[in-house]
Amino acid sequence: MRTVLKSNYAIEVINLSFKYEGTEEYALNNVNLRIKEGEYVVITGPSGSGKSTLCRTLNGLIPHFYRGHMEGDIRIFGISTRAKRTHELARLVGMVFQESENQLFLSSVEREIAFGLENLGLPRDYIRKRVKWALRNFKLEGLKDKAPYELSGGQQQKVAIASVMAMSPRILVLDEPTSNLDPLSAFEIIALIHQVNKAMGVTVILVEHRLELALKYATRLILMKEGRVITDGDPREVITSKEARSLGIGIPKVVEVYKRLKEEGIELPRIPLSSEELALGVRGCLATYGSSYRG
Amino acid sequence: MSIRVFEGFKFKPKGTYFYKLDPRVKMSFLIVYSILTLYFSTVVPLSILFLFSVVIVVSNRVAKEWGRTLRAVALLSLVIFSFNLLFGAKGNKLNYASSMTLRFLTLTSFFSIFFLTTTPEELSEALLLIGIPYEYTFMFMMAMRFIPTLARDFQTIIDAQRSRGLELEKGNFVQRARKLLPLLIPLIVLEIRRSVLIAEALEARGFGTSAKRSTLKEYRLSKVDLYLLFLTITFATSLILSSKLPPYSEIMNYRLPELVP
Numbered sequence: 001m002r003t004v005l006k007s008n009y010a011i012e013v014i015n016l017s018f019k020y021e022g023t024e025e026y027a028l029n030n031v032n033l034r035i036k037e038g039e040y041v042v043i044t045g046p047s048g049s050g051k052s053t054l055c056r057t058l059n060g061l062i063p064h065f066y067r068g069h070m071e072g073d074i075r076i077f078g079i080s081t082r083a084k085r086t087h088e089l090a091r092l093v094g095m096v097f098q099e100s101e102n103q104l105f106l107s108s109v110e111r112e113i114a115f116g117l118e119n120l121g122l123p124r125d126y127i128r129k130r131v132k133w134a135l136r137n138f139k140l141e142g143l144k145d146k147a148p149y150e151l152s153g154g155q156q157q158k159v160a161i162a163s164v165m166a167m168s169p170r171i172l173v174l175d176e177p178t179s180n181l182d183p184l185s186a187f188e189i190i191a192l193i194h195q196v197n198k199a200m201g202v203t204v205i206l207v208e209h210r211l212e213l214a215l216k217y218a219t220r221l222i223l224m225k226e227g228r229v230i231t232d233g234d235p236r237e238v239i240t241s242k243e244a245r246s247l248g249i250g251i252p253k254v255v256e257v258y259k260r261l262k263e264e265g266i267e268l269p270r271i272p273l274s275s276e277e278l279a280l281g282v283r284g285c286l287a288t289y290g291s292s293y294r295g
Numbered sequence: 296m297s298i299r300v301f302e303g304f305k306f307k308p309k310g311t312y313f314y315k316l317d318p319r320v321k322m323s324f325l326i327v328y329s330i331l332t333l334y335f336s337t338v339v340p341l342s343i344l345f346l347f348s349v350v351i352v353v354s355n356r357v358a359k360e361w362g363r364t365l366r367a368v369a370l371l372s373l374v375i376f377s378f379n380l381l382f383g384a385k386g387n388k389l390n391y392a393s394s395m396t397l398r399f400l401t402l403t404s405f406f407s408i409f410f411l412t413t414t415p416e417e418l419s420e421a422l423l424l425i426g427i428p429y430e431y432t433f434m435f436m437m438a439m440r441f442i443p444t445l446a447r448d449f450q451t452i453i454d455a456q457r458s459r460g461l462e463l464e465k466g467n468f469v470q471r472a473r474k475l476l477p478l479l480i481p482l483i484v485l486e487i488r489r490s491v492l493i494a495e496a497l498e499a500r501g502f503g504t505s506a507k508r509s510t511l512k513e514y515r516l517s518k519v520d521l522y523l524l525f526l527t528i529t530f531a532t533s534l535i536l537s538s539k540l541p542p543y544s545e546i547m548n549y550r551l552p553e554l555v556p
């Protein structure tokens with residue numbers, strides 16, 4: 001039972017402001033966003049800038065689960081979240097959280113993946129099919145009968161993603177999914193998210209501090225500060241903007257190298273977002289310089 | 296105080312036959328053998344029951360975990376034994392004390408088998424199958440699930456306070472317990488915050504729909520279930536019959552000799 005989709009945009013956030021009950025300040029302040037289906041959006045910003053709050057508005061946790069005062073509107077494929085509860089939106093918007101401890105409830109990976117589908121009351125045959133799909137696609141077949149707490153942190157986040165993806169959402173929202181992980185596991189999770197975006201065509205909204213990992217795949221970067229979106233656009237432009245510098249976010253090393261080379265008079269054709277891109281750019285430059293020396 | 300005690304609540308599947316049984320069968324197994332253990336009051340049938348439980352433990356490769364539980368109650372059973380030996384009912388005190396202790400150990404053994412091989416979900420699904428509403432069985436399951444988490448959080452708070460100089464080892468039991476009391480406040484704050492995050496994650500996984508919940512697992516009695524049910528019933532009946540009918544009844548009702556004062 002798919003809802004009929006009425007919009008070109010996967011997500012439309014219109015003049016959105018939100019204040020949690022019992023607080024004085026707005027956690028979100030007149031936010032406007034339009035995100036197309038298939039985009040890979042990375043959101044970053046200092047602590048308390050409203051990233052998690054924005055995520056919660058995307059699947060209806062705000063205003064239905066968290067009380068407070070909300071102005072403006074959010075539409076998911078044209079459907080206003082005011083009219084739909086979180087569980088009704090679960091098949092459109094999946095959400096993965098930072099701590100795996102708080103989002104894995106059952107005693108085997110297989111049951112964990114089935115849990116969301118069971119809650120929706122879907123037929124057993126369908127659940128079985130989806131569980132099989134998720135186990136295969138996320139390479140969890142070998143861990144099917146393991147208890148989630150027997151797994152490593154990286155594997156746990158993988159299970160969390162698989163459990164959400166089993167419900168076949170069109171949008172996947174991840175709120176700092178790698179911040180409790182070691183660098184290697186973080187790398188694997190980011191690669192997995194890329195696979196979800198590329199191979200399954202799912203729109204990804206990723207809140208992340210480790211830009212050197214996440215930006216490689218992003219189609220768009222959003223900076224937030226004090227509940228506002230301060231920059232929003234192409235990752236290469238945003239990451240070299242003065243706002244990015246003033247925010248003190250972790251600008252990837254490769255971008256710093258790029259800037260330094262530019263100061264030295266060597267301009268790479270494109271701002272690199274990964275070491276591969278940097279190497280490629282440098283090689284290109286060397287070839288040009290090499291021929292001019294010889295010339 | 297160590298959080299190791301709560302490790303027992305973590306379910307670690309071994310894949311042996313007892314794990315695969317229908318939770319209803321396991322529950323009937325537990326009930327039948329608990330009743331039998333309470334029904335007999337002599338050493339021989341209780342020993343048979345205890346040995347029977349050991350066979351199940353060993354054949355399901357849970358001897359290590361089971362041993363931990365039995366070691367935990369070892370002191371208690373010693374107390375039961377001495378108490379009954381000294382102040383027990385009049386008559387044959389040694390026989391009485393031995394059978395009481397054996398009964399306690401056997402009951403512990405059967406309960407331990409049940410909880411070692413049954414996931415909280417299975418238990419809650421078994422309760423669901425006998426008509427208890429999902430809200431309650433789910434609450435029970437979540438409580439089981441978060442006991443180790445709670446214990447770990449408490450340990451974290453204790454360690455944090457200890458590093459600031461709180462001395463928990465000093466003083467007698469009451470003094471030590473009194474020192475733990477103020478640590479409950481940060482624990483409660485922490486767990487309230489955690490519970491909001493859990494509730495949020497549950498909501499995001501579609502929990503709370505009005506739709507009737509479906510289940511991936513289908514509970515149908517398999518051949519192994521039927522074998523075990525059959526075995527349970529025959530074994531129980533033959534134990535009872537043999538305690539009634541001579542010549543077996545003589546051995547079954549054998550009493551240990553009186554202690555010479």
Ligand SMILES: Nc1ncnc2c1ncn2[C@@H]1O[C@H](COP(=O)(O)OP(=O)(O)OP(=O)(O)O)[C@@H](O)[C@H]1O
Nearest residue numbers: 020021023027045046047048049050051052053054
């Ligand atoms: N449940 C809540 N109740 C009340 N206020 C909240 C709640 N959650 C967040 N806030 C407040 O809203 C503001 C934005 O917080 P939010 O958690 O969205 O920031 P964030 O960008 O996700 O930060 P971080 O990087 O630390 O996760 C903060 O001032 C915070 O104190």
Ligand SMILES: [Mg+2]
Nearest residue numbers: 051052053175
């Ligand atoms: Mg946050």
